Amino acid sequence: MRITDVEPILLRGETSYHATAGAAEATDNGDWQLLVKVSTDEGLTGWADAETLAPAAVAIIAGQGMSILGFRTLKDLLIGEDPRDTARIWDKLYVGSAYYGRRGIGMQCISAIDNCLWSIRSQAAGVSLARMLGGRRRDRVTAYASTLFRETPEAMAAAARGYVERGFQAVKFGWGVFGEDPGRDRELVSAARAALGPARHLLVDPGWYPAGWKGEGRPRSRREAIAMCEWLAEYGVGWVEDFIHPERFDEYAAVRAASPVPVAAGEQVATVWEFERFIRQGCVDVIQPDLSRCGGITVAAQVARLAEEAGIDLVPHSWLTHLLTGYSLQLIATLPRARFVEFNVSQSPLTKGIARASFDLAPDGTVGIPDTPGIGVEVDIDFVNAHRVN
Numbered sequence: 001m002r003i004t005d006v007e008p009i010l011l012r013g014e015t016s017y018h019a020t021a022g023a024a025e026a027t028d029n030g031d032w033q034l035l036v037k038v039s040t041d042e043g044l045t046g047w048a049d050a051e052t053l054a055p056a057a058v059a060i061i062a063g064q065g066m067s068i069l070g071f072r073t074l075k076d077l078l079i080g081e082d083p084r085d086t087a088r089i090w091d092k093l094y095v096g097s098a099y100y101g102r103r104g105i106g107m108q109c110i111s112a113i114d115n116c117l118w119s120i121r122s123q124a125a126g127v128s129l130a131r132m133l134g135g136r137r138r139d140r141v142t143a144y145a146s147t148l149f150r151e152t153p154e155a156m157a158a159a160a161r162g163y164v165e166r167g168f169q170a171v172k173f174g175w176g177v178f179g180e181d182p183g184r185d186r187e188l189v190s191a192a193r194a195a196l197g198p199a200r201h202l203l204v205d206p207g208w209y210p211a212g213w214k215g216e217g218r219p220r221s222r223r224e225a226i227a228m229c230e231w232l233a234e235y236g237v238g239w240v241e242d243f244i245h246p247e248r249f250d251e252y253a254a255v256r257a258a259s260p261v262p263v264a265a266g267e268q269v270a271t272v273w274e275f276e277r278f279i280r281q282g283c284v285d286v287i288q289p290d291l292s293r294c295g296g297i298t299v300a301a302q303v304a305r306l307a308e309e310a311g312i313d314l315v316p317h318s319w320l321t322h323l324l325t326g327y328s329l330q331l332i333a334t335l336p337r338a339r340f341v342e343f344n345v346s347q348s349p350l351t352k353g354i355a356r357a358s359f360d361l362a363p364d365g366t367v368g369i370p371d372t373p374g375i376g377v378e379v380d381i382d383f384v385n386a387h388r389v390n
């Protein structure tokens with residue numbers, strides 16, 4: 001089997017990322033979305049999504065590269081390859097793009113392509129991706145509703161009650177206004193806890209930008225970060241996420257050592273080498289590789305082994321389309337311990353429309369993990385064609 005085409009597909013939508021003042025649902029990136037489609041001479045195709053600066057990613061995948069190794073574009077490196085050679089191709093893409101890539105957009109493009117190759121590889125074998133990776137240890141996993149902080153305690157309570165009514169047993173609130181006013185932060189978390197009741201899981205993602213998603217203000221000191229973890233513990237918060245500058249591994253380790261709440265992070269981390277340092281330095285209790293950023297399934301499967309050696313949990317970060325949820329669920333199926341799948345309840349019309357999937361939420365708050373060849377998520381081609389701009 002040979003790769004015949006690699007298409008970066010740029011989609012345009014009409015809504016922008018925003019939290020809401022009231023109880024209404026927040027919105028993820030609804031203005032641009034990149035998809036990648038890998039085609040083969042045997043008719044099998046792989047699809048993946050990437051959360052990145054999409055117009056630049058189009059150039060990295062299929063633009064004009066240079067003849068010198070390290071400055072090649074990714075499609076050039078892929079045409080004619082056997083898509084089942086995932087590890088060898090990963091190395092080839094890394095080296096071929098090393099002078100402009102290695103992290104950021106380059107690695108996000110490699111991640112999407114790697115996911116496509118794993119999808120093709122498992123379709124070719126006639127099994128689900130989880131079986132391709134070594135086998136399913138479970139059929140279902142608890143989903144957590146993942147959304148943004150609302151601006152008032154009343155809106156937080158209304159939002160939390162809405163998720164409970166839909167069947168969620170776990171909710172994560174992140175970013176939004178959190179960090180702007182410490183007194184209000186506490187009121188918002190308190191209102192969410194009261195609405196969820198004592199038994200359901202409440203997760204908090206304070207954000208690492210100074211004072212929330214607007215990026216204004218100053219970063220927390222170590223003492224302030226630890227104090228925040230201490231008051232969050234009073235509300236039985238299950239983890240505090242991604243709240244330290246992503247380059248400050250030493251700071252993560254110091255805060256984690258003092259925090260009464262488990263520390264979760266890893267969505268900013270990429271490549272197995274960086275995950276190895278992050279985990280071995282004792283930065284987190286829960287590692288959160290994002291399969292559209294970390295280097296794809298090839299890297300995430302290695303991170304799962306590192307996490308197991310370190311005795312920590314792995315919960316993939318996945319706040320994008322159903323494609324990323326689908327890849328994440330397949331990895332989760334293989335883990336020795338699975339706690340949650342992240343469920344993006346803030347999808348815009350653009351991220352929601354791309355892929356059809358029936359991730360039905362059972363009354364116990366779990367979702368089923370598909371066991372069909374590939375990842376069991378179907379792209380809506382008509383929707384993609386209607387929103388495509390390149």
Ligand SMILES: [Mg+2]
Nearest residue numbers: 205241242267
């Ligand atoms: Mg996060």
